[in-house]
Amino acid sequence: MKGVKCTNCASVFYPKRDCCPKCKSTKLDETEMGDSAVLITHTELWAVPKGISQMPLVLGIVQFDNGARVLGQLTAKEVKIGMHLKPVWAVVRKIQEKEVYGFKFEPV
Numbered sequence: 001m002k003g004v005k006c007t008n009c010a011s012v013f014y015p016k017r018d019c020c021p022k023c024k025s026t027k028l029d030e031t032e033m034g035d036s037a038v039l040i041t042h043t044e045l046w047a048v049p050k051g052i053s054q055m056p057l058v059l060g061i062v063q064f065d066n067g068a069r070v071l072g073q074l075t076a077k078e079v080k081i082g083m084h085l086k087p088v089w090a091v092v093r094k095i096q097e098k099e100v101y102g103f104k105f106e107p108v
Contacts, residue, residue: 001032001033001035003070006027006028007025014068014070031066034065035086036064036086037086038062039082040062042059042061045058045059051094058073059074060073060085060105072087075107083107085106085108086108087103088105
């Protein structure tokens with residue numbers, strides 16, 4: 001999983017943007033997010049968008065070692081704040097029968 005690091009203030013974020021959300025600099029470099037994150041918070045959604053088959057859809061905010069926080073789907077059946085997760089490339093939904101891929105987070 002690759003994110004972006006601001007060369008001006010060293011903030012790391014995902015997904016990519018045209019400028020740093022912290023200092024507004026446009027001097028950005030691609031960086032590896034790492035393969036380990038910690039769950040900060042989560043929620044379960046029972047009213048989900050069309051094309052999502054996971055019920056309930058569990059969304060969480062994870063924090064990587066570099067400080068970046070990322071929102072994503074969780075694959076774990078049981079979730080607990082502080083659990084260690086890793087990003088995995090997987091189908092996140094289907095749109096008109098086409099699979100849409102993105103990052104999900106699964107337990108380490």
